[in-house]
Structures are given as C-alpha cells and as structure tokens.
Amino acid sequence: MPELPEVEVVRRGLADHVVGRTITQALLTGERVARRHEAGPADLMARVEGATVLAVDRRGKYLWLVLDPPDDDPHALVVHLGMSGQLLVQDADAPREKHLHACFDFADDGPQLRFVDQRTFGGLALTPLHEDRYGVPLAAQDDPAGHLHGIPEPVLHIAPDPLEPAFDAAGVARRMKAKGVAIKRLLLDQTVVSGIGNIYADEALWRAQVHGLRPASALTKPALGRLLGHASEVMTEALGQGGTSFDALYVNVNGASGYFDRALAVYGQDGLPCPRCGSTVRREQFMNRSSHFCPRCQVRPRGSSPSGSSVSPVSPVSSRSSTRRP
DNA sequence: AGTCAAACCTGTTTGC
DNA sequence: TGCAAACAGGTTTGAC
Numbered sequence: 334m335p336e337l338p339e340v341e342v343v344r345r346g347l348a349d350h351v352v353g354r355t356i357t358q359a360l361l362t363g364e365r366v367a368r369r370h371e372a373g374p375a376d377l378m379a380r381v382e383g384a385t386v387l388a389v390d391r392r393g394k395y396l397w398l399v400l401d402p403p404d405d406d407p408h409a410l411v412v413h414l415g416m417s418g419q420l421l422v423q424d425a426d427a428p429r430e431k432h433l434h435a436c437f438d439f440a441d442d443g444p445q446l447r448f449v450d451q452r453t454f455g456g457l458a459l460t461p462l463h464e465d466r467y468g469v470p471l472a473a474q475d476d477p478a479g480h481l482h483g484i485p486e487p488v489l490h491i492a493p494d495p496l497e498p499a500f501d502a503a504g505v506a507r508r509m510k511a512k513g514v515a516i517k518r519l520l521l522d523q524t525v526v527s528g529i530g531n532i533y534a535d536e537a538l539w540r541a542q543v544h545g546l547r548p549a550s551a552l553t554k555p556a557l558g559r560l561l562g563h564a565s566e567v568m569t570e571a572l573g574q575g576g577t578s579f580d581a582l583y584v585n586v587n588g589a590s591g592y593f594d595r596a597l598a599v600y601g602q603d604g605l606p607c608p609r610c611g612s613t614v615r616r617e618q619f620m621n622r623s624s625h626f627c628p629r630c631q632v633r634p635r636g637s638s639p640s641g642s643s644v645s646p647v648s649p650v651s652s653r654s655s656t657r658r659p
Numbered sequence: 660a661g662t663c664a665a666a667c668c669t670g671t672t673t674g675c
Numbered sequence: 676t677g678c679a680a681a682c683a684g685g686t687t688t689g690a691c
Contacts, residue, residue: 365667391661394685580671620662
C-alpha cells in the first residue's frame with residue numbers, strides 16, 4: 334500500500350492491534366524479505382523474540398515498530414510496503430496467504446501479524462534508532478509513557494512528510510525553487526518531501542493547476558507553497574476515506590479497502606472529463622511513469638513535446654460524465 | 660551533479 | 676482462443 338495515506342491507515346491499525354504486545358516468535362520465509370537487514374532473516378527472527386511493541390511510527394512511506402527488546406538495546410522493526418506489501422492482523426488458524434513472507438506470534442495468543450507481499454519490493458529490517466536530522470527528538474518528552482522515539486537508520490535520508498509537525502513547507506518551497514528540474518520529479522523525491530507517490534503527485538498538481546513538467550524554478554515560492562498545501566490536503570482527505578485502493582492489493586490490517594479512488598480527479602481518469610473544466614484528462618509517459626493531467630487546467634511548459642498548441646477551449650461542465658463511477 | 664533507464668518481482672489487463 | 680506485450684501504488688543502482 335504505497336503512498337502516505339495508505340501507510341498511515343496501516344500504522345493506525347497496528348497501533349490498535351499490536352502496541353503493548355510481546356513477540357514470542359517470528360517466522361520469515363526466504364532471504365528476500367529481509368534483504369535490507371544486513372545480518373539476515375535468522376538474526377532478525379532471533380532478535381525480535383521477547384520484544385514488546387512500544388509504539389508504531391511512520392515517516393513518509395516507511396513505518397516501524399518501536400521495540401523494547403529483552404537485551405534493552407532499543408531497536409525498530411522497519412517495514413516498507415513497496416508496491417504490494419500488506420501487514421495483516423490474522424488469527425493463527427487463518428489460511429496461509431499465497432505471498433506470505435513473515436509471521437509474528439504474540440505472548441497473549443491473540444491474532445498474528447503477517448507480512449504479505451505479491452511483488453516482493455517491500456521488506457523488513459531491524460535497526461537502531463537515531464536522532465532525527467529534522468527535529469524529532471530521540472527521547473520524546475511528550476510521550477507520557479516515556480517511550481523512545483527517533484528515526485531508524487534506513488529512514489534517516491527521508492525528508493519529513495507534510496502530515497508531521499517537523500514539516501517545514503516554506504523551507505521545502507525554498508529548496509524546490511532553487512532547482513531547475515520538473516516539479517513532479519521533486520514531489521516524488523523522498524529526500525525533498527516524503528510520502529507523495531504517483532497518485533497524489535498527479536492529484537496535487539491538478540488541484541494546483543500546475544503541469545508536472547514545469548521547472549520548479551519557474552514557479553513562485555507562494556505557488557510552490559500552495560502546491561505543497563494541496564498535496565497535504567489531498568492526502569488528508571484520502572486518509573479520511575481509508576486511502577486509495579483499486580483492488581484487493583491495497584488494504585488495511587483487517588483486509589479492507591479504502592474509498593478515495595472515487596474522489597480522484599485525474600489519476601486513472603484518462604479519457605474522462607476534468608471535473609473542473611470538462612476537458613478530456615490525458616495520460617502521458619513522463620519520467621518513466623504515467624502522468625495524468627488536464628491539458629486545459631495544467632498548461633504544458635513550452636518546449637516539452639508533444640507541442641501543446643492543440644488545446645481547444647471547452648465549455649465548463651458542472652457535473653461529471655456518466656462514464657465516471659457514480 | 661543531474662538525469663535516465665534498468666533492475667528488483669508477480670499478476671492482471673490489453674492488443675494483435 | 677492464445678500468446679505476448681504493456682502495465683501497476685516504489686526505491687535503488689549504475690551508466691552516461
């Protein structure tokens with residue numbers, strides 16, 4: 334479940350279902366799921382045994398279980414869902430998923446935590462926590478339980494996401510303004526701002542009426558600030574709908590889908606009318622991925638092919654075409 | 660340094 | 676109908 338709202342849905346599910354529980358056994362299948370864990374899957378399995386889950390934190394698309402291990406050396410179990418990863422809370426006797434790669438049992442004999450991943454771009458790693466470069470304190474004073482927070486090693490290079498207190502929109506806008514690269518590239522660059530993927534990049538650009546190929550330096554700082562505001566807003570709205578899912582691959586810890594796909598303006602809507610002006614939404618390849626945009630609301634920068642002089646005015650419409658999902 | 664394509668995978672949809 | 680190609684929410688790597 335890739336982008337920020339979907340990962341946050343999972344984080345909340347884990348906070349409800351695994352915090353406070355003690356792991357009695359971990360079972361990882363194959364080498365690949367722990368390929369980012371230097372010491373290998375056997376080491377990971379051995380070291381989480383007996384650990385209690387203190388909290389579940391997230392930055393961008395990364396999430397991690399803060400562990401209180403028996404040897405008192407604070408660590409986090411970092412999870413990235415990749416393109417198709419799922420964390421599921423399942424009864425121990427529930428059938429084994431086809432792409433199950435990791436399974437955690439708890440001392441209370443309650444439901445298991447399972448990591449299921451069809452495409453195996455996701456994975457698990459056990460790493461120490463570090464002081465944040467961006468302002469999250471290693472020991473969170475405002476945590477009533479006194480739990481250790483901070484940022485795990487594989488997440489240190491990731492910038493804050495728009496939904497966390499450490500996010501500095503003006504600072505990000507300033508950094509973007511200094512670059513001559515396409516604005517969509519920066520929205521997707523997790524070291525500039527994290528959590529935004531292909532869906533919410535396209536939706537934020539549409540809301541801001543900016544074409545993704547526009548050089549960031551050609552936008553004003555206020556315009557960049559507005560774009561980041563739209564990104565934050567669209568992801569908050571998606572979170573309120575349980576995230577975006579087109580199929581059963583993107584589900585919460587209970588296996589349920591979110592509903593934000595019904596509210597998408599451009600992503601996956603090629604050939605359908607723009608909800609704002611009625612022009613036909615286009616899909617084009619740029620940056621090696623599909624980009625969806627309204628050719629009228631989002632003016633292509635000069636010089637980018639195909640030459641964009643063929644945009645004809647279309648009278649505004651007040652409601653969506655019937656070809657859209659009702 | 661910055662940009663691009665390829666690589667990592669499996670499954671589904673689309674096109675001939 | 677069958678088969679192949681294209682495509683999918685992400686990140687990292689290495690080659691220019």
